[in-house]
Amino acid sequence: MVKIIADSACDLKDYPGIGFETVPLTLSTEERTYVDDKSLNLHEMLDYFYSHHGKSSTACPSTQAWLDAFEGADEVYVVTITSGLSGTYNSACVARDQYIENHPEAKVCVVDSLSTGPGEVLIIEKIVELKNAGKTFEEVSSVINGYRDKLRLFFGLRSLHNLAQNGRVSKIVASAVGIMNIRILGTASKEGTIEPVAKCRGEKKLIETIVSEFKKIGFKGGKIRICHVENEVLSTAIVTKLKEEFGKIDIKSILSGGLCGFYAERGGIIIGCECS
Numbered sequence: 006m007v008k009i010i011a012d013s014a015c016d017l018k019d020y021p022g023i024g025f026e027t028v029p030l031t032l033s034t035e036e037r038t039y040v041d042d043k044s045l046n047l048h049e050m051l052d053y054f055y056s057h058h059g060k061s062s063t064a065c066p067s068t069q070a071w072l073d074a075f076e077g078a079d080e081v082y083v084v085t086i087t088s089g090l091s092g093t094y095n096s097a098c099v100a101r102d103q104y105i106e107n108h109p110e111a112k113v114c115v116v117d118s119l120s121t122g123p124g125e126v127l128i129i130e131k132i133v134e135l136k137n138a139g140k141t142f143e144e145v146s147s148v149i150n151g152y153r154d155k156l157r158l159f160f161g162l163r164s165l166h167n168l169a170q171n172g173r174v175s176k177i178v179a180s181a182v183g184i185m186n187i188r189i190l191g192t193a194s195k196e197g198t199i200e201p202v203a204k205c206r207g208e209k210k211l212i213e214t215i216v217s218e219f220k221k222i223g224f225k226g227g228k229i230r231i232c233h234v235e236n237e238v239l240s241t242a243i244v245t246k247l248k249e250e251f252g253k254i255d256i257k258s259i260l261s262g263g264l265c266g267f268y269a270e271r272g273g274i275i276i277g278c279e280c281s
């Protein structure tokens with residue numbers, strides 16, 4: 006049996022027609038823990054974290070959680086959030102080694118997305134496409150990292166509070182935002198870490214800057230996936246603008262899951278695109 010397994014930072018709940026599962030990260034304060042699975046209520050979770058003034062943190066899936074998801078499969082593809090910001094990739098690799106030790110006939114390929122959310126989605130969709138075209142494990146694993154390297158990720162955030170509090174971005178970078186109406190536009194570096202690109206006053210300016218970044222990287226109309234944190238208005242505006250600029254493109258937008266919602270924060274948006 007073939008399984009495609011991603012951590013919950015991919016924001017997908019289901020992927021019909023293929024053996025797809027997600028393994029949750031968790032989000033905690035000293036008094037409460039949220040498991041980022043299908044049952045999570047994003048709105049309630051965000052309300053809780055905004056009303057909580059103590060420390061909050063996140064944790065990657067345990068090796069055992071990955072092993073439980075692998076169970077029953079003899080061909081596994083794992084897609085994780087960037088190893089530059091999370092221990093998730095590492096725990097998946099430990100699980101892969103253990104699984105192969107106990108199931109010597111099984112094949113497991115772990116892909117470090119060097120990205121999150123929509124970047125993971127593009128990789129998952131590519132694996133599905135290759136499997137549906139009848140590609141073998143060896144064929145898929147030999148091309149998937151090359152595909153990953155052609156992806157780019159951008160994000161527009163209203164606040165970097167949770168990223169800074171958890172040491173994922175420097176306090177100096179974070180202090181530039183949080184001021185009324187300022188949005189920070191950032192990108193994933195080649196190493197899968199956060200790189201600030203520009204500060205934008207208002208969402209109109211943010212959209213314009215996204216379009217000019219897309220032009221700068223030589224975007225030619227590849228696939229685009231977006232996740233938003235309760236900001237349907239912004240995601241719709243971005244979809245409209247990108248179609249206007251680049252013509253007919255395959256572009257889809259979804260609501261974020263818990264992990265990206267917590268870090269991108271309310272109003273935030275994350276955009277992944279193919280860029281060859």
Ligand code: X90
Nearest residue numbers: 063064065090091092120193197268
């Ligand atoms: O292991 C853990 O506890 C998870 C830590 C994840 C930390 C960062 C998540 C970022 C999500 C923010 C904007 C996108 C930045 C992506 C750059 C590669 C969303």
